[in-house]
Amino acid sequence: MDSEKEEAPVNWVATILFLVTGSIALIVVPAYGFMYGFDLFEWLTFAAFLFFSGTGITAGYHRLWAHNAYEAHPIVKYWLAFWGAASVQNSILVWASGHRTHHRYVDSKEKDPYSINRGFWFAHLGWMVRHYESSQEDFSNAKDLQRDKVVMLQHNHYLKFVFASTILLPMILGFLNGDVWGTLLLAGFFRLFLNHHFTFFINSLCHMWGKQPYTDTNTAKDNPVLALFTYGEGYHNFHHFFQTDYRNGVRWWQIDPTKWLINFWSRIGLAKNLRRTPAFKIREAMVKMQFQRAETSLQKVSNTADNSWKTVMENEYRQFLATMDEWTQLRGEWMKKQRENLTQKRESLMAKFDTSTVKSRFKELEYALRLQQDRLKQFNRMLATA
C-alpha cells in the first residue's frame, strides 16, 4: 500500500483521544445506562450539546472561518468558538487552514489532507492518527484568521476551551441535576463520539456516495441522507463548486439546518453579508453537467441511436449557450446601470427606465433557460432508458 502510511509516526494524542472516547461511548455509556438509566434532563442536555457542537463546526469552523461565507457578530463568534472546541477537532486556525488545503487540492493523494483517493478509512479518521506530511500545519493560507481575535484566543487557549465545554460544563449541569456522571457520559463523551463521526462523514462518505449535479471535476457528492447527520453539509457537491456560499443545500427545500441557523442570526442582527451564488451561475453549472451527461450517453448508444437526437440536443445546447451569453451581457449592463444610478443623480430617471427594460428581458431569459434545462433533463432520461 502507501509507503508514507507505514512510515508516518503515530499521533498518540489523537489516537488515545479516539480510543478513549470510542470505548467510553461504546462500553461505559451503555453499561451505565443499563445500571442507572439516563433521565430526561440528561437526554435533553445530550441533544443540545450534539446540536451546538455540530453547528459549532459547520456554521463556525467551516462556513464562517474556513470560507468567510458570512460575517458574524462577536457574540456569535464566541459562541461558535466555544462549541466548536467542544467538538475536539483542534483549534479553528488549524482546522480551517487544513480545510482550505482540502478544497484547493481536493482528491490529490499527496496534498489533500483527507483525500478520499487514499480510501474511506483514511479520509474518515486515518489521516488524524498519524503525522502525515499532507496534514502538516502551515498557516500561510489563513493569514486572515491569524488577525481574528476570537480565533487566536481560542487557538492559544484551546485545551482550556475543550475542558470547559466538554468536561466542566456537563459536570456542572450534572451536579445541578443531581448526577454528575450521567450528564458527563451522555452530553460529554457519547455526544462527542457521535459528533466526531458525523463530522468525519463529510470527509469520507460525502466524497463517495451521492449525486454530482454541479460538477464532476472532483469526488464531492450531494447526499440528502448524509445532510440529516451533518447539519446540511451533505450537499457537498454544491459546496465544493460554490465554496463561499453560506448555503450547502442551496434549494429552499433542502435540509440544511446550518443555513437556517445563519439565516436566523441574520434576521436578528447577529450575522450579515451572507454570500449567495447568483442563481444563473448555479443554473449554468447544472445545465453544463446535464449536457455533458447527455453527450456521454449519446456516445455510448451512438451505434443504435437515432442520429437526429444528437443534432436536436446539440442545437439545444448551442441555444442555451447563446442565451447564457446574452444573459451575462445584460446582467453586466444592468449592474453598470445600478452603479450609475448611485453616482449620477441627474440621469437617474433615464437610467431607471433602462434598468427596468433590462430587468424584464433578464426575467424572460431566465425563464427560457429553465425550459432549456428541463428539455436537456428529458434528453438525459430518454437516453438513459434507450
Ligand SMILES: [Zn+2]
Ligand atoms: Zn470535501
Ligand SMILES: [Zn+2]
Ligand atoms: Zn468547505
